Amino acid sequence: MKQLFRIVGGVIAACLSASLPAQQVELPLRPGSVRFLVLGDGGTGDTPQYEVAQQIVRYRQRFPFTFAIMLGDNIYGRERPQDFEKKFIRPYKQLLDANVEFHAALGNHDDPNQRYFKPYNLGGARYRTFKKGNVRFFVLDSNYLDPLQVKWLEKELAASGSDWKIAYFHHPLYTTARRGPEVELRAILEPLFVKHGVDVVFAGHEHVYERLKPQKGIYHFTVGGAAKLRHGDTRKGPLTDATFDRDRSFLLAEIADDALYYQAISRSGNVVDKGVITRRGTGQRTP
Amino acid sequence: MSLKEHLRLLTFVGLVAVLASATACEEPKRADPRDAVLADFAKRVDAYAALRNRLADSVGELDPTGSQAEIATRATSLAQAITAERNAAKPGDIFTPEVATILALLIKEEYSRRSDPVQETREDQQEELPDFVPRVNQIYPTTYPLATFPPALLPLLPSLPENVEYRIAQNYLILRDIEANLIVDFMPNAVPSGA
Numbered sequence: 001m002k003q004l005f006r007i008v009g010g011v012i013a014a015c016l017s018a019s020l021p022a023q024q025v026e027l028p029l030r031p032g033s034v035r036f037l038v039l040g041d042g043g044t045g046d047t048p049q050y051e052v053a054q055q056i057v058r059y060r061q062r063f064p065f066t067f068a069i070m071l072g073d074n075i076y077g078r079e080r081p082q083d084f085e086k087k088f089i090r091p092y093k094q095l096l097d098a099n100v101e102f103h104a105a106l107g108n109h110d111d112p113n114q115r116y117f118k119p120y121n122l123g124g125a126r127y128r129t130f131k132k133g134n135v136r137f138f139v140l141d142s143n144y145l146d147p148l149q150v151k152w153l154e155k156e157l158a159a160s161g162s163d164w165k166i167a168y169f170h171h172p173l174y175t176t177a178r179r180g181p182e183v184e185l186r187a188i189l190e191p192l193f194v195k196h197g198v199d200v201v202f203a204g205h206e207h208v209y210e211r212l213k214p215q216k217g218i219y220h221f222t223v224g225g226a227a228k229l230r231h232g233d234t235r236k237g238p239l240t241d242a243t244f245d246r247d248r249s250f251l252l253a254e255i256a257d258d259a260l261y262y263q264a265i266s267r268s269g270n271v272v273d274k275g276v277i278t279r280r281g282t283g284q285r286t287p
Numbered sequence: 288m289s290l291k292e293h294l295r296l297l298t299f300v301g302l303v304a305v306l307a308s309a310t311a312c313e314e315p316k317r318a319d320p321r322d323a324v325l326a327d328f329a330k331r332v333d334a335y336a337a338l339r340n341r342l343a344d345s346v347g348e349l350d351p352t353g354s355q356a357e358i359a360t361r362a363t364s365l366a367q368a369i370t371a372e373r374n375a376a377k378p379g380d381i382f383t384p385e386v387a388t389i390l391a392l393l394i395k396e397e398y399s400r401r402s403d404p405v406q407e408t409r410e411d412q413q414e415e416l417p418d419f420v421p422r423v424n425q426i427y428p429t430t431y432p433l434a435t436f437p438p439a440l441l442p443l444l445p446s447l448p449e450n451v452e453y454r455i456a457q458n459y460l461i462l463r464d465i466e467a468n469l470i471v472d473f474m475p476n477a478v479p480s481g482a
Contacts, residue, residue, distance in 0.1 A: 078429050084355040108432040112465050113362055118353040144452060145438040171435060183404050184438045 025062040025252075026274055027263055033256040034133040035063065037100075040071030040170075040204025041107065042226030045087035049227035052248045052267050053091040059265060060095070063252055067132065068100055071204030071223060072107025072142075072170030074120065079111050088119070103130065105139050107170040107204065112141075129156050135255055136162035138198075140169035142185055150188060157196035164255055164279055167193060168202040174220045176235040176243070177206035193218055197280050200260065208234050208245040209264050211273055215239075219277055223264070225249045244272040321389055325445055328386040332462075335381060335471060336448035339464055342368040343450075349466070366467040370424045378423055381462060381472040390444065390460065395479050397440050405439075419456045421473040427454075427463055 027035075037056060042049055075087050089096065096102075096119065104120035106112060115122040122128060126141040127149055138156065141149065157165070173186040193201065194216050204224035212220045225248045234243040248267040253260060264273040346364045349357075382390070419431060427433070434455060444453060447462075451471065454461040460477035461470055 079355070079359070081354075081356040081359060108435055110433075111429065111468060112433075113358050113468070116349050116351050116358050117355060118351045122351075124349075124351050143433055143435045145436075145441065146452075147442045147446070180404065180408055182408060182435070183402070184408070188438055 023059045023062050023269060024271055025059065025263070026271065027063055027252060027254040027261045028256060029063065029254070030256040032133070033254050034135050035065040035252075035254045036132070037065050037068040038071070038168075038202055038221070038223045038251040038253060039068060039226040040202075040222075040224040041073040041207055041228055042070065042091075043073060043075040043087040043109075044227040045076075045083065045091075046227060048229070048248050048267060049087070050091045052226050052250060053095075055265065055267055055269050056092075056250055057094045058269065059252060060098070060100075063254075065252065066100060068095070068102050069137065069139075069168055069202065070102055070104040070120070071168055071202055072105045073109040073204060073224075074104050074107065074114060075111075076109050079114075084117070103137065103139060105169050106141050106143060108143050112144075127152065129160075131162060133255070134162060134257075135164040135166060136160045138165065138167040140167060140189075142169040142171040142182065142203075145185060145188060150192075153189075154192055154196075157192060157198070160196070163258070164200075164260070165196065165198045166200045166202065167198050170203060171205050172203035172210075172220065172222045172224075173201060174212050174215055174239060175203075175206050175210060175222050176212075176237055176240055177208050177210065177222065177230060177233045177245075179206060190216060190218075199280050200277070202251075206230065206233065208243065209249040209251070209272065210234055210240070210244075211242040211262075211264075211275075212239050213241050217280060221251065221262075223249070223251045242273040324383075324385045324389055327383065328381070328445055331381045331383070332445075332447060332451065336451060338372060339365075339369055339450065339467070342372065343466065362466060362468055366426060366464075366469045369464065369467055369469055373424060376423050376472070378473060378475075380423075382460070382474040387474050387477070390474065391477055393443050394440065394460070394477055397437075397443055398479050405437075421456060421459050421461055421470045423470060423472055425470045427461075427468050427470055429468070431456075 075083055101121060102119055104114065104122060106114060106126060112126055114120055115124050115126055127139055129136060129138050138153065140153065171182040171185055173190060174181050198218055200219045202221050202223060206222050206224045207228040207230040208222060208225055210222040227248060229248055230245060232245055234245045244264060244266065249264055249272060252263045252265065258279040259276050261276045262274065263271055266272050343365055346361060346368060349361050352358060419428065436453060436455060450465050452463050452465055454463050455478055458476055458478040460474040462472045464471050
């Protein structure tokens with residue numbers, strides 16, 4: 001009987017994998033490059049989160065990134081120990097077991113005490129900066145942008161001598177999705193980003209994928225569909241370069257010297273956007 | 288004394304005279320009546336911070352940990368300790384009527400300066416908090432999101448010590464202990480209705 005179950009199980013698995021698209025990695029995989037995963041709004045604990053996580057694991061076999069940046073709403077609803085199990089540990093177990101580091105930003109659904117949760121690498125702070133290769137990341141708490149945080153950001157940006165500067169936080173400064181951009185945050189952050197040469201901004205909050213045309217020289221990505229989806233929520237317009245709002249999604253990124261290669265992938269494994277952008281001061285900035 | 292030296296002396300004397308008369312004419316600086324109220328607010332907030340810091344020390348410092356149970360237990364213990372010490376606390380203990388008047392005016396002025404897109408965004412954020420009526424010593428409901436605090440408003444409000452923050456829910460301004468996830472005080476009608 002057991003044997004029969006095994007055979008049937010094997011047949012089902014084979015059929016499923018045959019119906020899935022092959023993981024098409026179109027990133028250069030250059031030696032010494034900085035490779036990472038971008039995912040936002042993932043902490044529901046529902047089936048779509050697990051399915052996205054499985055797709056990420058499949059892609060990681062071909063694109064071995066070493067860390068992930070999380071754009072907030074890491075845990076929806078209650079934050080009991082069992083919720084962390086269901087909404088973070090279990091779905092991403094294979095990544096955690098492979099020592100993939102998670103670097104989280106806080107979303108509006110996140111208790112700020114998540115800063116003490118070691119796997120999120122916030123080190124007890126609501127905002128922080130870290131460096132990987134030639135990239136400096138600035139993790140902000142866009143839920144509570146107090147003057148202290150702004151002052152800290154300006155100091156850190158000014159002190160950063162890195163080639164690439166990437167800021168990430170929960171609320172998008174530009175988006176075409178229903179809830180719209182955070183224009184108040186933009187009024188405070190954008191001048192600092194422009195002044196200090198931030199290259200790319202990643203945000204979540206809107207449960208879609210979006211890549212916008214560079215705004216004041218800065219590329220903006222919304223990657224907020226790692227579990228929830230606002231179907232058909234984006235509006236094509238002058239801001240838009242690419243959108244995907246028909247299913248859940250995540251983004252893979254690779255930075256090699258002056259180029260950032262990206263590939264957005266749907267829950268079913270299809271590549272929904274891809275391209276390359278270049279660092280500030282190296283000529284053309286459009287893909 | 289040469290003519291040049293005479294002229295220098297005269298210029299110097301003239302300058303001294305002008306400065307002296309300017310100082311004499313200067314009106315004594317009037318004290319802003321709001322300063323005393325805001326100083327009193329700061330004192331009350333600091334007293335709360337001292338209390339919660341003492342209790343936080345007794346509960347034990349929290350270092351980053353892989354155990355969410357440890358984080359949750361610590362938050363609960365801290366909240367219980369604070370609540371026990373402040374069991375007689377009531378609305379308005381920190382947001383006194385005097386400071387509430389000042390803060391409500393600051394918020395009203397700031398809200399009146401909003402552009403339409405900002406207003407829409409803030410209204411959307413408030414929609415995330417249905418039927419939430421705060422109470423002093425209440426655990427901030429964990430099933431609700433923490434609505435994003437208007438970043439343009441924060442610099443206008445009195446600064447707070449570490450681990451205490453402002454939050455807005457519906458039309459309440461809330462003073463929240465971050466680590467204990469506890470509502471320390473709240474101010475009704477802080478946000479203009481229809482805003």
